[in-house]
């Protein structure tokens with residue numbers, strides 16, 4: 001059996017070697033001929049799986065993407081050709097939620113602001129939005145939630161319409177898929193008119209897909225003096241992003257919000273489990289077999305800790321400003337894709353045990369730290 005896997009997907013040899021030969025490919029430059037005699041194709045978000053790519057796929061049984069987003073996959077085509085497919089739902093939900101939390105605490109430090117009493121609008125309440133909701137729910141903030149598809153299915157009782165959420169939030173964060181048509185299209189859902197209507201001082205975070213915000217319109221409104229605090233991990237037209245926008249963005253990164261070691265490894269593991277299912281085999285390998293030990297694993301905190309102290313703990317594990325610095329120093333010389341490929345290791349909050357003076361602090365636990373273990 002031949003397994004063709006993106007070169008940026010970790011642990012494929014460790015998980016998949018038992019099924020056959022693993023061959024790597026360059027995600028953005030794969031050619032149709034490379035799919036000749038391939039049984040399993042494992043991609044990340046940069047590979048368009050379409051008619052052209054599958055032109056020589058004579059043996060393909062399974063396509064897996066180690067991502068949540070599936071806007072790069074022609075799923076109807078796979079269906080029509082009876083090729084099994086899976087994405088990796090939830091694999092990087094914690095990582096993206098922690099990217100947002102890290103950004104919020106960094107903004108608190110830099111703007112001398114407190115999250116207490118702020119209204120945070122979450123757009124898209126799937127794996128990531130719900131994970132973020134759970135983490136934020138223990139903080140003293142008001143949450144507004146917008147997810148029309150879930151609301152229509154009766155799965156989100158406290159739904160707020162998108163325009164109401166924009167009007168009433170101090171902070172808005174996007175966690176929607178890229179959907180280009182239909183009643184719930186997300187393409188340019190933050191368009192020029194809506195951008196112009198945002199309150200001065202509003203914080204806008206996008207770690208979903210770049211096309212959810214009209215980037216050209218965003219540049220125009222910022223050039224016209226809009227006072228928005230922008231945190232952008234994703235961009236229209238990656239890897240050739242609108243670099244003029246960078247001057248107006250507080251924290252910018254190269255589509256790495258989901259790139260914790262755990263998040264990327266979970267993506268590979270979920271696809272391994274799917275292939276095991278497909279073959280009627282038991283999945284025997286698990287993440288803990290492969291993740292490296294962390295160097296910093298414990299910290300202690302006094303019972304009278306402040307919000308600033310929580311920010312310090314968050315940034316001990318992950319500070320989004322590291323990634324903002326990398327982009328600003330190296331984008332021009334290295335390029336967007338190379339910065340993604342060489343992304344320095346990042347771990348999740350759960351790798352830190354916080355020792356308290358006795359009490360179990362719900363806020364720290366909700367954020368994802370281990371307490372007193």
Ligand SMILES: NC(=O)c1ccc[n+]([C@@H]2O[C@H](COP(=O)([O-])OP(=O)(O)OC[C@H]3O[C@@H](n4cnc5c(N)ncnc54)[C@H](O)[C@@H]3O)[C@@H](O)[C@H]2O)c1
Pocket residue numbers: 068069070089090092093096123124125126127128129146147148149150175176177178179184185186207208209233234255256257258259
């Ligand atoms: N920056 C990154 O590294 C990164 C990492 C992971 C995922 N993502 C992106 O984030 C998206 C969300 O991830 P997820 O795991 O939560 O996906 P998900 O499928 O679990 O959730 C998406 C949610 O958005 C909702 N939704 C759809 N259309 C909407 C609309 N018009 N308005 C409001 N809500 C809408 C859906 O009903 C669903 O509940 C992915 O599709 C992907 O594009 C980015």
Ligand SMILES: O=C(O)[C@H](O)[C@H](O)COP(=O)(O)O
Pocket residue numbers: 043044045046066067068069070092255258259
């Ligand atoms: O949809 C997703 O899951 C993410 O966007 C993914 O984490 C990033 O994409 P990739 O690293 O596969 O290019």
